[in-house]
Amino acid sequence: MKPLPEPLQACLGQRVDLIDTPALVVDLDAMDRNLQRMAEFARKHQIRWRPHAKLHKSAEIALLQQQAGASGVCVQKVSEAEALVAGGVLDVYISNQVIALPKLLRLARLAAQLAPRGGRMALAVDHAEGVQRLAEAMMVAGQGATVDVFIEIDVGQGRCGLPPGPAAVALAEDIARHPMLRFAGLQAYHGRAQHLRSAAERREAIAGAVRAAARTRAALEGAGHTVPLITGAGTGTMVHETASGVYGELQPGSFLFMDADYARNEREAAQPAFEHALFVKTQVISVQGGHAVCDAGHKSHAIDSGLPVVAFLPPERALRYANGGDEHGVLHPEGPEARLPALGRMLWLIPGHCDPTVNLYDHLIGVRGGLTRGVVERIIRVDARGAVG
Amino acid sequence: MKPLPEPLQACLGQRVDLIDTPALVVDLDAMDRNLQRMAEFARKHQIRWRPHAKLHKSAEIALLQQQAGASGVCVQKVSEAEALVAGGVLDVYISNQVIALPKLLRLARLAAQLAPRGGRMALAVDHAEGVQRLAEAMMVAGQGATVDVFIEIDVGQGRCGLPPGPAAVALAEDIARHPMLRFAGLQAYHGRAQHLRSAAERREAIAGAVRAAARTRAALEGAGHTVPLITGAGTGTMVHETASGVYGELQPGSFLFMDADYARNEREAAQPAFEHALFVKTQVISVQGGHAVCDAGHKSHAIDSGLPVVAFLPPERALRYANGGDEHGVLHPEGPEARLPALGRMLWLIPGHCDPTVNLYDHLIGVRGGLTRGVVERIIRVDARGAVG
Numbered sequence: 001m002k003p004l005p006e007p008l009q010a011c012l013g014q015r016v017d018l019i020d021t022p023a024l025v026v027d028l029d030a031m032d033r034n035l036q037r038m039a040e041f042a043r044k045h046q047i048r049w050r051p052h053a054k055l056h057k058s059a060e061i062a063l064l065q066q067q068a069g070a071s072g073v074c075v076q077k078v079s080e081a082e083a084l085v086a087g088g089v090l091d092v093y094i095s096n097q098v099i100a101l102p103k104l105l106r107l108a109r110l111a112a113q114l115a116p117r118g119g120r121m122a123l124a125v126d127h128a129e130g131v132q133r134l135a136e137a138m139m140v141a142g143q144g145a146t147v148d149v150f151i152e153i154d155v156g157q158g159r160c161g162l163p164p165g166p167a168a169v170a171l172a173e174d175i176a177r178h179p180m181l182r183f184a185g186l187q188a189y190h191g192r193a194q195h196l197r198s199a200a201e202r203r204e205a206i207a208g209a210v211r212a213a214a215r216t217r218a219a220l221e222g223a224g225h226t227v228p229l230i231t232g233a234g235t236g237t238m239v240h241e242t243a244s245g246v247y248g249e250l251q252p253g254s255f256l257f258m259d260a261d262y263a264r265n266e267r268e269a270a271q272p273a274f275e276h277a278l279f280v281k282t283q284v285i286s287v288q289g290g291h292a293v294c295d296a297g298h299k300s301h302a303i304d305s306g307l308p309v310v311a312f313l314p315p316e317r318a319l320r321y322a323n324g325g326d327e328h329g330v331l332h333p334e335g336p337e338a339r340l341p342a343l344g345r346m347l348w349l350i351p352g353h354c355d356p357t358v359n360l361y362d363h364l365i366g367v368r369g370g371l372t373r374g375v376v377e378r379i380i381r382v383d384a385r386g387a388v389g
Numbered sequence: 390m391k392p393l394p395e396p397l398q399a400c401l402g403q404r405v406d407l408i409d410t411p412a413l414v415v416d417l418d419a420m421d422r423n424l425q426r427m428a429e430f431a432r433k434h435q436i437r438w439r440p441h442a443k444l445h446k447s448a449e450i451a452l453l454q455q456q457a458g459a460s461g462v463c464v465q466k467v468s469e470a471e472a473l474v475a476g477g478v479l480d481v482y483i484s485n486q487v488i489a490l491p492k493l494l495r496l497a498r499l500a501a502q503l504a505p506r507g508g509r510m511a512l513a514v515d516h517a518e519g520v521q522r523l524a525e526a527m528m529v530a531g532q533g534a535t536v537d538v539f540i541e542i543d544v545g546q547g548r549c550g551l552p553p554g555p556a557a558v559a560l561a562e563d564i565a566r567h568p569m570l571r572f573a574g575l576q577a578y579h580g581r582a583q584h585l586r587s588a589a590e591r592r593e594a595i596a597g598a599v600r601a602a603a604r605t606r607a608a609l610e611g612a613g614h615t616v617p618l619i620t621g622a623g624t625g626t627m628v629h630e631t632a633s634g635v636y637g638e639l640q641p642g643s644f645l646f647m648d649a650d651y652a653r654n655e656r657e658a659a660q661p662a663f664e665h666a667l668f669v670k671t672q673v674i675s676v677q678g679g680h681a682v683c684d685a686g687h688k689s690h691a692i693d694s695g696l697p698v699v700a701f702l703p704p705e706r707a708l709r710y711a712n713g714g715d716e717h718g719v720l721h722p723e724g725p726e727a728r729l730p731a732l733g734r735m736l737w738l739i740p741g742h743c744d745p746t747v748n749l750y751d752h753l754i755g756v757r758g759g760l761t762r763g764v765v766e767r768i769i770r771v772d773a774r775g776a777v778g
Contacts, residue, residue, distance in 0.1 A: 008468060008778055020491050022777050054715065076716045079397060096716065097674040097682070099733050102409050126675055129732055159713050160675035160682050191714060285486040286515055286549040293486070293549050298693050299748050300777045304712070323693070324548050325580060326443065326744050327465040327485065327777070343518055344488050355715050359688050359749070362775055385775075386751055388411050388689045388716070389397055 007363040007379060009281075014376045016367050021283040021346065022300040024361040026257070028368045028377060030277035034256050037272035039068040042250070045242045050074050050093060050231065052253030055355050057384035058364070059087020061256070066091075074251050078103045078110075079387035081121065085110055087383050090119030095187055095231075095251065097126055097152070097160050103389065104137035112143035122148035124187040126162050131174045131181070138180040148184035149175050150231065153216050155209035156190045164212035166219040176225070185229035188213040189251060194236030195305070199266045206233075206240035214246050235262060239270040257354040261305035278364075279311060279371065280349040280357070282329065284341045290332070292319075292340045296349060297327040302356035308349035312371070313338075321349065359385055396752040396768060398670075403765045405756050406735065410672040411689040413750040414737075415646070417757045417766060419666035423645050426661035428457040431639070434631045439463055439482060439620065441642030444744045446773035447753065448476020450645070455480075463640050467492045467499075468776035470510065474499055476772050479508030484576055484620075484640065486541070486549050487512060488519055492778065493526035501532035511537035513576040515551050520563045520570070527569035537573035538564050539620065542605050544598035545579045553601035555608040565614070574618035577602040578640060583625030584694070588655045595622075595629035603635050624651060628659040646743040650694040667753075668700060668760065669738040669746070671718065673730045679721070681708075681729045683736060686716040690738065691745035697738035701760070702727075710738065748774055 009023035019025065042049045051065050053073040062073045062084055072091030075081050081092045091114075098104055111121040125131050131149070138147060151168045154161035162168055168186070175183045193205035209232070217227045231249035233241035235258075241247040254262055257278035267273075282296035301308050303323065310319045310331070318335035329349075333340060341347060348371060351357040358364065362385055366378035398412035408414065431438045440454050442462040451462045451473055461480030464470050470481045480503075487493055500510040514520050520538070527536060540557045543550035551557055557575070564572045582594035598621070606616045620638035622630035624647075630636040643651055646667035656662075671685035690697050692712065699708045699720070707724035718738075722729060730736060737760060740746040747753065751774055755767035 020489055020778055099674045100409055100672060126677075127732060154677065158680070159717055159719060161677070163678070283489060285488045288515075288543065288550070289552070291547070296777070298691070299745050302687070303693055304687050304715075326693075326748075328548055330548060343516060356688050359715075360775060360777075386749060388685070388749075389409055 007365065010365045010376045010379070012376055012379065016371055016374045016376070017346065019281055019365060019376065021281050022296040023281045023365050024358065024363070025279050025281050025371070026364045026366045026380065027277045027279070027371055028366045029370065030275050031256060034258070034274045034277055035065065035068050037274060038252070038255050041272050042069060047242050047247070048249040050249055050251055051256065052251050053080065053084060055253035055256060056358055057083070057382050057387065058380050059084045059089050059383050060380050062087070062089045071249065075384070077387055077389060078106050079389045080384040081110055082106065083384035083387055085114065090114055090117055093122035093148070095124050095150070095189070097130060098123060099130055099133065101133055101137060104133050105141045107147070108137040108141035111138065111145040111147045112141065115145035120146070120148060122150060122184060124150045124152040125171065126152045126160050128171060128174050131171065131178070135178040135181060138178070142180050146180050146182050149181045150184050150187040152187040153212060155188045155212045155232070156205055157192055159191070161187070164216045168216050169219055169223045169225070172220055172223070172225045183225065185227050185231060186213055186216060187232060188230055188247070189232040189234065190237065191234065194234040195261060195265065197265055199268045202237050203240055206237045206244070210241070210244040210246050235274070236265055239268050254354060259305065259354045260309045260350045260352045276311065276350050278351065278354050278357070280308065280351060282347050282349055284331070284343055284345045284347065287340055287343050292331040293324060294329045294331060294347060295327065296329050297325050298323065299326045300360065301349065301351040302353045302360070304356060305353035308351050311348040311350050319347070358382055361385065396754065399754045399765045399768065401765055401768065405760055405763045405765070408670055408754060408765065410670050410735065411685040412670045412754050413747065413752070414668050414670050414760070415753045415755045415769065416666045416668070416760055417755045418759065419664050420645060423647070423663045423666055424454065424457050426663060427641070427644050430661050431458060436631050436636070437638040439638055439640055440645065441640050442469065442473060444642035444645060445747055446472070446771045446776065447769050448473045448478050448772050449769050451476070451478045460638065464773070466776055466778060467495050468778045469773040470499055471495065472773035472776055474503065479503055479506055482511035482537070484513050484539070484578065486515055486519060488522065490522055490526060493522050494530045496536070497526040497530035500527070500534040500536045501530065504534035509535070509537060511539060511573060513539045513541040514560065514564070515541045515549050517560060517563050520560065520567070524567040524570060527567070531569050535569050535571050538570045539573050539576040541576040542601060544577045544601045544621070545594055546581050548580070550576070553605045557605050558608055558612045558614070561609055561612070561614045572614065574616050574620060575602055575605060576621060577619055577636070578621040578623065579626065580623065583623040584650060584654070586654060588657045591626050592629055595626045595633070599630070599633040599635050624663070625654055628657050643743060648694065648743045649698045649739045649741045665700065665739050667740065667743050667746070669697065669740060671736050671738055673720070673732055673734045673736065676729055676732050681720040682713060683718045683720060684716065685718050685738060686714050687712065688715045689749065690740040691742045691749070693745060694742035697740050700737040700739050747771055750774065
């Protein structure tokens with residue numbers, strides 16, 4: 001396992017108010033509730049769920065998710081898979097394209113390592129060259145193990161993936177030629193739809209994804225290929241893929257922590273009431289005429305989906321976080337009764353986007369008993385931090 | 390020192406074309422030229438330079454900078470200072486506010502550790518409370534060492550710092566009361582001015598900063614305080630602070646690597662011709678109808694100052710990088726003769742902003758001999774990666 005230094009910000013048993021800043025803190029009670037809500041949703045609708053570990057990059061959390069009923073985890077990179085397998089995770093799907101032979105050889109070694117332990121690896125493909133290289137890597141390093149292969153189709157994301165329909169047939173035939181590859185179904189994730197603000201727009205986008213996936217399945221079945229599973233969906237749209245009857249597995253990640261951007265979505269009635277569970281604790285380090293400055297900038301949280309929101313303040317005393325650069329946030333009074341926070345005051349930020357925020361930290365500091373009076377119960381390693389390859 | 394795993398992407402002596410992706414690669418020849426240009430500029434103008442190590446977070450590079458004539462390095466955080474001191478750097482200025490007592494105690498321990506080795510620590514302050522807490526920490530953990538203290542004034546950045554003028558006098562008197570604190574001068578950095586696009590705007594902004602710094606110095610001298618040094622300036626404006634005769638030290642960071650955003654500035658004639666030296670190597674993993682997809686998204690480079698630029702392509706064959714999320718970039722043909730890159734093709738990206746990009750990686754891969762035929766000469770540790778506290 002990757003060696004990591006001890007965190008400077010906190011130690012086990014410490015009171016939450018003494019955690020030093022900036023620190024990435026998980027409200028474990030809220031996280032557990034989110035996990036239970038997800039598990040209940042999947043049970044009720046009898047659908048598999050394979051949460052995306054690109055969010056938390058932690059073997060400890062992946063194992064918690066599997067204990068709660070998840071069928072395994074998704075990741076995006078071979079190095080993420082390596083970190084999770086090293087931490088004891090046995091069922092990992094790289095829901096992305098991998099083309100480089102060194103990476104495919106590493107993937108084949110993981111498959112070989114997992115097979116005798118009853119585990120397995122899976123990969124998405126969208127090109128014959130990817131299938132060919134994967135087969136070669138499995139020949140060289142797979143030690144007779146097999147790997148599940150999903151054909152990725154573009155259901156509206158505009159990124160990787162074949163066009164829906166008959167194009168998938170030739171690729172399924174390529175896969176079928178290699179005994180170490182098992183055709184496992186379709187990867188059909190519509191990432192763009194997750195952050196459409198209105199419930200109606202999201203419903204419509206996923207209706208299109210469902211039609212695209214069904215059409216591709218029909219083409220494959222027409223050519224004699226069984227399609228074991230259609231997998232996809234994220235936190236923003238999963239109620240629709242679930243209701244479709246076409247998708248057999250969900251891949252949500254963000255439901256576990258919930259970011260500020262997802263909170264801006266209009267919520268569907270059927271959606272479980274996921275709550276914010278991940279926060280950046282920050283301290284006010286300077287107070288000037290009309291603003292205060294805190295010690296968390298965009299080296300402490302990702303800003304690709306907007307700036308963080310200052311949590312736990314009533315609307316009339318709201319503070320607005322403005323970008324102060326790599327290491328600073330500038331706080332402006334926003335509510336009608338808002339005052340500048342005092343020098344030294346601790347504040348909590350809800351990140352705009354949790355996935356790349358977690359990727360900035362070596363540890364998550366897990367607090368039990370709430371963020372006012374709780375204590376540090378667990379320090380959770382971000383095993384795959386920086387694992388981009 | 391912080392334990393770090395070996396990088397997966399490269400090993401010493403490897404040919405550059407075999408470096409796996411995404412990887413953060415330094416063109417060592419270009420970096421050395423930038424360093425020499427900076428050293429020559431400072432020598433010619435007889436001004437001190439204390440480069441900002443928030444850029445590279447590496448003790449190895451900090452020591453190279455000192456060998457080239459730098460008077461020490463700046464950082465923004467106590468944990469950055471700890472990482473650099475552990476790597477052998479002896480003169481570190483935290484050009485930022487620190488309020489938390491645990492951090493100030495760590496700073497005092499660093500000062501105590503450096504004193505017998507002829508090194509020293511410095512800190513910026515903008516409030517009496519900060520001075521008081523620093524003095525207490527030095528009493529408890531400083532072992533008789535002293536620390537240099539700069540009063541930060543706001544010369545246009547709108548972040549930390551006292552208003553210019555007589556407000557600094559009371560703070561200088563606070564500092565003078567504590568024998569372990571040495572009043573070292575003024576911190577007067579205008580961050581916003583660095584990225585003003587026209588040379589005229591930057592010149593005007595720094596003229597204001599110079600007047601503000603001079604006025605503050607006059608107020609302090611009028612009250613009987615000597616002001617040993619005025620320090621500030623970044624890569625974008627340093628020619629103006631240098632010409633002012635008021636600033637005695639420059640704090641540029643970005644000159645070493647140069648990002649895509651700085652390249653958009655209109656260049657002054659007096660500015661050394663710094664060149665791009667830091668690149669993200671990425672691979673095309675999917676090619677679809679009108680676009681290609683590469684394996685570097687915003688977990689591989691920071692996007693706070695804009696998206697990366699695809700390097701080393703002639704304008705007529707330019708590719709435009711569009712955001713494809715955490716792990717993907719979407720490439721569109723832009724030049725009139727541009728074609729989609731082939732599956733598996735390696736490309737080089739110039740990050741929009743180098744500082745937070747470096748902070749995503751555990752290592753910089755140093756290549757000698759150019760990015761076409763060079764080899765990996767050095768793997769440089771990012772000692773202070775993730776050091777935000």
